[in-house]
Amino acid sequence: MVKNPERKAQTKSNLMDSFWTLYKKHSIEDISVIKITELAGYNRSTFYEYFMDVYDLLNQIESNLVEKLKLEMIKNLSNPAATDIVDRMAAFFEENGEYLSVLLGSKGDPAFVNKLKALIKPLLMKAMCLSETEFDNQILFEFSLGGMLSALSYWYSNGKLISSGEYATIMRSLLMKGSLGVAREKMGVICLNP
Numbered sequence: 001m002v003k004n005p006e007r008k009a010q011t012k013s014n015l016m017d018s019f020w021t022l023y024k025k026h027s028i029e030d031i032s033v034i035k036i037t038e039l040a041g042y043n044r045s046t047f048y049e050y051f052m053d054v055y056d057l058l059n060q061i062e063s064n065l066v067e068k069l070k071l072e073m074i075k076n077l078s079n080p081a082a083t084d085i086v087d088r089m090a091a092f093f094e095e096n097g098e099y100l101s102v103l104l105g106s107k108g109d110p111a112f113v114n115k116l117k118a119l120i121k122p123l124l125m126k127a128m129c130l131s132e133t134e135f136d137n138q139i140l141f142e143f144s145l146g147g148m149l150s151a152l153s154y155w156y157s158n159g160k161l162i163s164s165g166e167y168a169t170i171m172r173s174l175l176m177k178g179s180l181g182v183a184r185e186k187m188g189v190i191c192l193n194p
Contacts (some may be wrong), residue, residue: 011042012050014040014041014042015036015037015042015047015050015057016057016061017040018059019031019036019054019057019058019061020037021039023102024098024102026107027107028054028055028058031054032054033047033048033054036054036057040054042091047155061099062109062115065096065100065103066115066119068071068096069092069096069116069119069120069121070119072092073119073120074105074123090165090167090168090171091164093152093156094160097152097155097160098156100153100156101152101156103151104149104153105153105157107183113146113149116145117141117142117145117149119143119144121141121145124141144175147174147179148171151174157165172193
């Protein structure tokens with residue numbers, strides 16, 4: 001008997017939501033298929049219709065998120081007449097921030113950061129007409145992307161104490177002026193001597 005496609009999609013979504021509820025509070029090693037299926041209200045066999053194990057489920061969540069980000073970035077970078085990309089990406093991150101903050105945080109898989117960087121770097125470098133083969137460009141992007149992803153996780157995990165617009169303004173300033181330039185502007189002088 002073939003299940004209704006909408007019902008199958010809802011079942012998979014329910015299992016992913018149950019996993020996510022657990023993953024926000026526990027490390028992946030502490031999450032079992034039994035805990036997920038009990039929370040979702042399904043049998044263990046139902047879980048295995050969609051996922052090999054909890055790691056496969058997490059990988060699918062990460063892959064879905066990376067694909068959504070890729071499509072958003074391609075859409076944003078290919079439309080220069082649209083509003084500022086930093087604002088649009090801040091809105092995307094706010095919408096998906098719960099996932100990103102956990103995946104980029106201490107419970108997340110360190111490989112997820114590398115997946116994001118592998119996606120973002122070539123798209124931005126192409127949009128900015130920078131060569132990926134030049135090492136100084138590689139260092140620049142590692143520094144910038146690492147800082148932006150860390151700041152994003154910090155912003156979201158601290159309850160988004162500022163709006164996404166304010167967050168986007170800070171990110172834009174950091175990208176345009178660098179961290180010391182923003183600090184100088186904010187405080188007037190930087191004292192690097194203790």
